[in-house]
Amino acid sequence: MRLFLLPISTRRSLIYCEKLHEKAPQDRSYYDKLTLKANETWVAWEKDDKAIGNWKRKVTFYGNQALKRIPYEEWGLKTIPALTAKRKRDIESGKAEYQVLFPGQYLPQQRVPALLHKLAKERQSMHRSKLLWSILIMPLTAPFMLIPVIPNLPFFYVLYRAWSHWKALGGSKHLEFLLQHNLPTPAPSSALDQLYTAGLMYPTRALSRAAPRPTQQQAAQVAGVVHQQTNNETQDVMVLQRWNGKLIAEQFRLPDMEVEIERAVGQVEKSIKTREELVEEKIEQEKAAGGHGKRAKDVLPEEILERIQEKAEHVADQGKDGAKAKEAHKP
Incomplete structure (x- = not known):
């Protein structure tokens, strides 16, 4: 078990x-x-x-x-x-x-x-x-x-x-x-290390899913930034993103895990920090593995970003078509 x-x-x-x-x-x-x-x-x-x-x-x-x-x-x-x-x-x-x-x-x-x-x-x-x-x-x-x-x-x-x-x-x-x-x-688990690091390096699930898996060095860099943000472990710092629960659940083929992670992240976020503080911490974590003060997403190859953009536009178009179909079927 x-x-x-x-x-x-x-x-x-x-x-x-x-x-x-x-x-x-x-x-x-x-x-x-x-x-x-x-x-x-x-x-x-x-x-x-x-x-x-x-x-x-x-x-x-x-x-x-x-x-x-x-x-x-x-x-x-x-x-x-x-x-x-x-x-x-x-x-x-x-x-x-x-x-x-x-x-x-x-x-x-x-x-x-x-x-x-x-x-x-x-x-x-x-x-x-x-x-x-x-x-x-x-x-x-x-x-x-x-x-x-x-x-x-x-x-x-x-x-x-x-x-x-x-x-x-x-x-x-x-x-x-x-x-x-x-x-x-x-x-x-090295797989969990990679998933956690990707969740902290990138701002969205789509980028995290499409980008190359983080290296061990990147994981160590991001973990180091998290430790610095705790101020010698006197402050509580988020290390898991709500949207990352789906990726972890998919990795281990445990769909029920996604809901548990999202619920836990939501409760902890609400209890420890304001939204502005969380955003500032997250951006600092994203920069840890990007290098030269850039966020990790900014150093991804253009083809990855274009593929994500195309997918997002496709999903948006499907949503519009669905809304039009529903409207057309209204009496």
Whole structure:
């Protein structure tokens, strides 16, 4: 099983566990089927515009806004599966293999064990107490069952929060058990180093995708600038871009990872810096590997820039054609 320890900033990191293979329908437990059904229902509500007063889409809109406020640490722990008896036996017998991948240029390996221990332990008591409170509050939502047409939304929200805390608590206990058995094995990833560096060298996903992969020297230069910006590690500096989550997810073929990264980056950005400060830091990082005071994008070959421009214009034209087609089909 692979875990990813992804620094969002120089002080905050996201833990993400590679999703296990999807079970065949006949092998799914009642819990798996219930979870799948809930997800399918939520997606269907997001697209349903036939309900009275459009209440289903309104519920999902405000529900998604509420979900964005759930701390990214909780989302990350929820990706780690529960510690079953079989997994525990495999870990104790040495049969199970666990790796934790991380960008070594932006997260020194000696910091990984302490960081994993912090992620495993610091939120356990909070998740345990909030799980208990969610269970105690559930009966108080019973009067909302009397509202016609609309389901008992307060009950389902409290139920979801109880489930979320239970999942995060289970993930943290699994991670704690791994650490007690000297797992997971640290595995610095050169691919992550390149993706992080490209995200800091270039201002957009398109440029980062089209440009040549950064060299080890460029990675070291950009990492050095990041360290300087921390002012001897007294300040928190962003090292991951929101748009870079898609590229990292594509590299490891883990599409669900993209959402987790974007959510984490958004929350950390909001908490540590103003937008102007982030832009200034980002430009300084882009100049680190460009040389002669230029940003990295300014030294790219013209054919790469032209190809990106053509692609952008093509996408824009497609959008205009789609809008015209919709307008033509209006009664």
